[in-house]
Amino acid sequence: MSEKLLEKVFSIKNDKDGKHKVVRVLGTKLKVKKTGFNKLKGLNLKEKISDFLIMHDKSLDVGIPDDLTLQLSFNSDCNCRCKFCFEFATRQEAEIIPEKWLYDYLVPLYAKTSNLVPTYGEITFRKEGYDYISYINKNYPAINILLESNGISFSRKWAELACENLMRVNFSVNAVSEEYFKKTVWEKDGVFTLVQNNIKQYLELLKEKDLFAFKPSISCVLNSSNYETVEDFIKMALGMGLQQITFFFDNLLNANLQDKEGFLGAITTIAEIEKLTKGRIMLYYTMFLPEFDFDSLKKEIEQKSMDELKSKYPEIDKLSENMSIEKLFEERKQLRAKHNKKHYSYYEEVTSVTYHQMDYKGRIICENPWKHLRLRPNGDFEVCCLRGYNNNVKLTDFIKNDSIDWKKFFNSLVYKKLRKNFINGNYHGCMNCCPARESVPTKDFSEQYKGDF
Numbered sequence: 001m002s003e004k005l006l007e008k009v010f011s012i013k014n015d016k017d018g019k020h021k022v023v024r025v026l027g028t029k030l031k032v033k034k035t036g037f038n039k040l041k042g043l044n045l046k047e048k049i050s051d052f053l054i055m056h057d058k059s060l061d062v063g064i065p066d067d068l069t070l071q072l073s074f075n076s077d078c079n080c081r082c083k084f085c086f087e088f089a090t091r092q093e094a095e096i097i098p099e100k101w102l103y104d105y106l107v108p109l110y111a112k113t114s115n116l117v118p119t120y121g122e123i124t125f126r127k128e129g130y131d132y133i134s135y136i137n138k139n140y141p142a143i144n145i146l147l148e149s150n151g152i153s154f155s156r157k158w159a160e161l162a163c164e165n166l167m168r169v170n171f172s173v174n175a176v177s178e179e180y181f182k183k184t185v186w187e188k189d190g191v192f193t194l195v196q197n198n199i200k201q202y203l204e205l206l207k208e209k210d211l212f213a214f215k216p217s218i219s220c221v222l223n224s225s226n227y228e229t230v231e232d233f234i235k236m237a238l239g240m241g242l243q244q245i246t247f248f249f250d251n252l253l254n255a256n257l258q259d260k261e262g263f264l265g266a267i268t269t270i271a272e273i274e275k276l277t278k279g280r281i282m283l284y285y286t287m288f289l290p291e292f293d294f295d296s297l298k299k300e301i302e303q304k305s306m307d308e309l310k311s312k313y314p315e316i317d318k319l320s321e322n323m324s325i326e327k328l329f330e331e332r333k334q335l336r337a338k339h340n341k342k343h344y345s346y347y348e349e350v351t352s353v354t355y356h357q358m359d360y361k362g363r364i365i366c367e368n369p370w371k372h373l374r375l376r377p378n379g380d381f382e383v384c385c386l387r388g389y390n391n392n393v394k395l396t397d398f399i400k401n402d403s404i405d406w407k408k409f410f411n412s413l414v415y416k417k418l419r420k421n422f423i424n425g426n427y428h429g430c431m432n433c434c435p436a437r438e439s440v441p442t443k444d445f446s447e448q449y450k451g452d453f
């Protein structure tokens with residue numbers, strides 16, 4: 001409706017002579033020289049009118065979302081030094097979300113928050129991090145917490161807190177041995193073993209408490225230093241009884257373009273094992289290579305028989321033979337219901353991060369502009385971890401009388417514009433390869449794992 005109205009009110013077209021533009025405002029035509037056009041003050045007029053209409057479009061308002069995902073880049077520092085870490089490449093000055101935010105400004109959101117995702121940097125080695133998660137667990141136990149951690153400081157105290165909260169934890173293990181850890185991640189001695197021991201301790205505790213369904217997922221960043229370890233990484237996970245394994249193809253400096261053969265070997269192995277273990281384990285992977293022809297590879301793998309794959313990966317076949325993802329998720333669902341947890345979507349089960357999608361008039365679109373807030377220590381915010389930062393507006397702009405007008409914030413132009421864009425299929429600014437976008441190669445993923453979201 002508003003788009004059509006805008007078209008009626010305002011249009012800019014190239015003139016037939018090729019030298020002018022014709023600007024039409026409310027039926028009045030103006031011929032403007034192309035060269036001078038860019039300097040014209042009124043150039044932003046179309047955008048301004050569009051913004052005006054968007055701000056007055058009540059259908060785009062949500063107030064404080066009912067089913068919010070709050071992703072907190074709690075602190076930007078870390079106790080590890082991963083060679084590939086994109087976070088260190090963008091580290092900002094402010095290091096930790098101030099207490100004032102955590103225990104005051106954000107409080108009106110907690111009652112409406114379904115998922116809390118502490119990530120970026122490493123929350124577990126900060127006392128403030130432990131205190132904050134304990135506070136949420138005690139005062140808002142219905143919130144689902146999805147933690148991403150390198151596991152180094154995941155002590156017994158953290159393991160106990162995770163069990164109590166039915167936390168969904170992903171450990172970024174990133175290696176199959178001490179040797180590979182040094183090669184891919186960090187040269188420091190003993191870190192790999194320390195993490196393995198912390199995970200084992202957590203698994204024991206989960207078993208003791210009859211909560212093994214909440215066993216964590218583990219992930220591995222892949223680049224030319226470790227492509228050949230895919231199969232061993234999966235074996236390692238299965239050997240620990242884990243069923244969810246994530247591979248992140250290194251998105252730093254186009255790392256995957258530097259060794260195409262290695263990359264192809266790794267992605268083929270993942271896709272073959274995915275076919276072999278379908279329904280038993282969940283392999284999730286993100287490629288930051290939208291131009292890669294994944295469809296051809298998939299077709300090739302579809303041709304392969306299960307017998308061929310079974311004899312290629314006998315150990316993986318054996319280790320996973322009695323596993324069922326459906327059973328695992330069902331068990332979690334029941335335990336969450338028993339503990340009065342809030343709604344938890346299939347996507348969170350699958351990815352541990354937050355690809356949220358919704359049905360909008362028969363189309364599945366990304367719902368992050370409706371339900372997601374990501375906050376960084378310096379007040380920068382975004383609607384999702386995969387979009388670039390929004391440099392124009394800060395959350396601090398919404399502080400008034402020492403509190404935040406959250407309703408105004410979620411109905412602000414930044415959010416409403418994105419809602420409008422996504423409804424129109426415009427994902428400008430999003431990652432090309434994000435599975436939550438429409439029409440991208442990895443959209444496959446969302447179709448394959450489509451479930452109760």
Ligand SMILES: C[S@@+](CC[C@H](N)C(=O)[O-])C[C@H]1O[C@@H](n2cnc3c(N)ncnc32)[C@H](O)[C@@H]1O
Nearest residue numbers: 084085086120121148149150172248250251252
């Ligand atoms: C930035 S970390 C923050 C949380 C925590 N410190 C951790 O490592 O799990 C979030 C996730 O991004 C992954 N990651 C870091 N650098 C990456 C890269 N260059 N490409 C792909 N994934 C990366 C990490 O392995 C981790 O799973």
Ligand code: SF4
Nearest residue numbers: 078080082085121150
């Ligand atoms: S553990 Fe996480 S935040 Fe820390 S350096 Fe590694 S990827 Fe980056």
Ligand code: SF4
Nearest residue numbers: 366384386430434436
């Ligand atoms: S489509 Fe955009 S907002 Fe949605 S998950 Fe992907 S990058 Fe984030």
